[in-house]
Amino acid sequence: MSDLLERLRGRGWRMTAQRRVVAEVLDGEHVHLTADEVLARATARLPEISRATVYNTLGELVTLGEVIEVSTGRAKRYDPNAHRPHQHLVCSGCGAIKDVHPGGDPLTALPDSERYGFTVSAAEVTYRGLCPDCTARG
Amino acid sequence: MSDLLERLRGRGWRMTAQRRVVAEVLDGEHVHLTADEVLARATARLPEISRATVYNTLGELVTLGEVIEVSTGRAKRYDPNAHRPHQHLVCSGCGAIKDVHPGGDPLTALPDSERYGFTVSAAEVTYRGLCPDCTARG
DNA sequence: TCCTACGATGGACGAAGTCCAAGTCAATAC
DNA sequence: GTATTGACTTGGACTTCGTCCATCGTAGGA
Missing domain, CATH: 3.30.1490.190 (Ferric-uptake regulator, C-terminal dimerisarion domain)
Incomplete structure (x- = not known):
């Protein structure tokens, strides 16, 4: 596991099962997932997670600067590679x-x-x- | 009126009242309109025009390279300034x-x-x- | 262990865009 | 001018993407 969760905890982020799963999904594969793809992968690990929570969490990660939002097509994609300019x-x-x-x-x-x-x-x-x-x- | 309509006609574009109105709306104001804004302005000139036609026409203008699609927020915006790089x-x-x-x-x-x-x-x-x-x- | 404020839920809602079957019409030919 | 035809338009249903909100649950501090 990377230090993303550590960084978030250190910044006072209240840790919940849902937030952890979303962060892990993003951190795990360095691809550019849509919100729905994140939801699908998160649901595989935590079936009760809701769509609203995924959207909320993604929005927070973007605000915190840990994830970059990329609008290249219809749906926004989320890029966990925020620490290195690209x-x-x-x-x-x-x-x-x-x-x-x-x-x-x-x-x-x-x-x-x-x-x-x-x-x-x-x-x-x-x-x-x-x-x-x-x-x-x- | 600019030569946008002339160029389109020259490229074999079948000219209809709807297409002319959409092209004029885009050509008239050098701002970056959303599809809905284009529809509103087009409706003011040609009340019967339909949403599907506006989307179709915008898509064609983009394909022809006469208009650039810009995704900066929720809705796509259409930039008629395609002839000069910017x-x-x-x-x-x-x-x-x-x-x-x-x-x-x-x-x-x-x-x-x-x-x-x-x-x-x-x-x-x-x-x-x-x-x-x-x-x-x- | 208890409290409480922050987070999660899910279902309704809204915005943006696509699709399609049926009707209309611009351009060409005569 | 008229006929013809295939491309264009219509509008309404549908899909996708995202947001909102009242209610419930729980992480973390006292």
Whole structure:
């Protein structure tokens, strides 16, 4: 088990069976799950868990900065890899997502003259294209 | 009136009152409307237009590359400014969106070693922060 | 062990988007 | 101008994704 649960407990997060299961599901597989997928995997471990709780917990983890919310298609996806800056490569055909790690901070690419007085805090970069399988399929 | 309608006609787009109205709505205001906002403005000009037609037409314009789909919040937004490369600055407080035009093509920032065999065709960059109003409100 | 405030539940609700069978019409041919 | 036809439109049902809320349960401190 990673230290995600430790970190959360250390930040005063009240630990419940439900929250633990959701955190474990996210922490366990470094893929990008939708809320429904998280619910399915959580239900496998704790059948009584409710949808509202999964949504609540995911929202809290995002607020705490432990998980990143990614909107690439219809449903939001949740990325547990929040501790290392990275970007996403999304297949327009099948929706597959891969993490990529280019160098440089995209935030620095935005000059003050283009900030319109905004307090800019983050930059998301999403590359779109076709994965090898979808490229082959035409 | 711009040449959007001309371009579409030239590409063999069958012109109907509904499609013309949707294209005019998008072309008229350089803001980032949701599908429902497009429907509302279109309905003002052509009361019988249906929601399905607005969605269909928006989808076609996106496929044709005349409009860009932007997913920044709950609902997708449609950006008619597809002919000039640009990026988006989004307020996390109120959802306002501004176009920004930094130099350089973000696609070149992704080395081949990070492409995993994908045929990469586009890069979207979204800057997030607080607009001046929301910054002031704390 | 008891208290209590915080968290979980589940079912209703709402927003955004898709689908489909039937009707309509733009563009072409005559 | 009329006929033809296949593409376009309609509207309402349906699906998916997400939120809300009143009520119940329980983690963690006293």
